[in-house]
Amino acid sequence: MSQQVRAVVARSKGAPVSLETIIVPDPGPGEAVVRIEACGVCHTDLHYREGGISDDFPFLLGHEAAGVVEAVGDGVTDVAPGDFVILNWRAVCGNCRACLRGRPWYCFNTHNAKQKMTLTDGTELSPALGIGAFAEKTLVAAGQCTKVDRRASAAAAGLLGCGVMAGIGAALNTGAVGRGDTVAVIGCGGVGAAAVLGSNLAGAGRIIAVDIDDQKLETARRLGATHSVNSRESDAVEAIRELTGGFGADVVIEAVGRPETYRQAFYARDLAGTVVLVGVPTPEMKLELPLLDVFGRGGALKSSWYGDCLPSRDFPMLIDLHLQGRLPLDAFVTETIQLDEVEKAFERMHQGDVLRSVVVL
Numbered sequence: 043m044s045q046q047v048r049a050v051v052a053r054s055k056g057a058p059v060s061l062e063t064i065i066v067p068d069p070g071p072g073e074a075v076v077r078i079e080a081c082g083v084c085h086t087d088l089h090y091r092e093g094g095i096s097d098d099f100p101f102l103l104g105h106e107a108a109g110v111v112e113a114v115g116d117g118v119t120d121v122a123p124g125d126f127v128i129l130n131w132r133a134v135c136g137n138c139r140a141c142l143r144g145r146p147w148y149c150f151n152t153h154n155a156k157q158k159m160t161l162t163d164g165t166e167l168s169p170a171l172g173i174g175a176f177a178e179k180t181l182v183a184a185g186q187c188t189k190v191d192r193r194a195s196a197a198a199a200g201l202l203g204c205g206v207m208a209g210i211g212a213a214l215n216t217g218a219v220g221r222g223d224t225v226a227v228i229g230c231g232g233v234g235a236a237a238v239l240g241s242n243l244a245g246a247g248r249i250i251a252v253d254i255d256d257q258k259l260e261t262a263r264r265l266g267a268t269h270s271v272n273s274r275e276s277d278a279v280e281a282i283r284e285l286t287g288g289f290g291a292d293v294v295i296e297a298v299g300r301p302e303t304y305r306q307a308f309y310a311r312d313l314a315g316t317v318v319l320v321g322v323p324t325p326e327m328k329l330e331l332p333l334l335d336v337f338g339r340g341g342a343l344k345s346s347w348y349g350d351c352l353p354s355r356d357f358p359m360l361i362d363l364h365l366q367g368r369l370p371l372d373a374f375v376t377e378t379i380q381l382d383e384v385e386k387a388f389e390r391m392h393q394g395d396v397l398r399s400v401v402v403l
């Protein structure tokens with residue numbers, strides 16, 4: 043048995059996405075079918091459409107999603123039909139070297155569904171990040187479903203599935219921001235704004251938001267930034283140093299993914315401070331730094347994949363904080379849209395006035 047649902051598909055490189063009917067198989071062993079309630083539009087979806095991630099067209103886009111488990115296959119015990127879940131792209135395997143040494147957030151053998159979803163002519167789809175959630179329903183590995191409190195709104199909860207988790211985790215997990223620390227966040231889009239929020243949650247003493255767009259700085263202030271710097275108008279490194287007693291920040295989070303902003307992060311931190319790179323560079327980008335500065339300034343240069351999150355640990359905890367009013371996830375939902383408006387949301391991304399457009403089904 044299988045069922046037909048509507049979904050957003052990128053058929054070929056650079057072409058606008060289209061709304062298609064797809065076939066979702068019944069869940070096999072270890073799999074689950076999830077009825078999607080909301081899915082955020084992320085830059086990675088656009089990168090897939092532009093052919094920047096792989097050539098495995100057609101792609102079933104969408105990966106920042108929450109919904110309700112409709113059916114599970116044999117052997118699935120962690121989730122059951124009716125559970126409200128956030129979908130994750132780190133379904134830890136439990137057997138790889140990272141998992142076995144107790145660091146499952148580095149798991150490099152994460153699970154996806156084994157069966158393929160297809161177009162009606164049988165063409166196999168490649169789901170974005172193994173999820174594919176711009177769809178009424180999707181098929182995933184059961185481990186990709188993390189159960190959370192049903193009282194959270196799906197639009198807000200789904201965002202923890204990718205970008206917002208990446209930002210919060212860059213601060214909490216990778217950067218290990220502590221009480222009283224000074225933090226600077228360079229780039230305050232969805233990911234950077236979430237890093238501001240994470241730093242706030244961790245009790246940072248000063249949170250300096252840096253962006254080239256005043257609107258983004260405004261939002262960052264609403265989410266807990268104590269200071270903001272427009273780096274088009276003033277030098278980011280000097281400004282951060284000035285705001286931290288001349289020292290530089292304890293933790294600088296780079297949420298743009300460019301050599302020039304990484305360089306700013308590198309020089310804007312205090313001696314023995316930490317740089318966290320959570321922005322994703324492109325393959326041709328190169329960075330040159332005096333090796334003596336790398337040595338002489340000490341500290342840690344870290345990268346944060348998916349905020350070094352462990353979905354089973356972090357999603358329910360963050361949703362609970364959200365429901366207690368301590369984590370305003372709703373602030374990231376700039377607009378809610380329909381399934382057939384994803385292409386429009388891609389266009390709006392370039393205008394810079396959106397943290398997240400979220401498809402609500």
Ligand code: APR
Binds near residue numbers: 229273297298299322
């Ligand atoms: N200096 C400071 N800020 C910058 C600069 C710059 N030179 N260039 C761009 N920005 C700002 C933009 O104004 C924007 O607010 O960086 C922000 C980027 O935000 P978004 O485009 O909304 O992207 P986001 O979803 O936050 O992702 C940021 O993290 O996960 C990765 O692939 C993602 O590389 C991307 C990064």
Ligand code: ZN
Binds near residue numbers: 134141
């Ligand atoms: Zn593993």
Ligand code: ZN
Binds near residue numbers: 085205
């Ligand atoms: Zn994403």
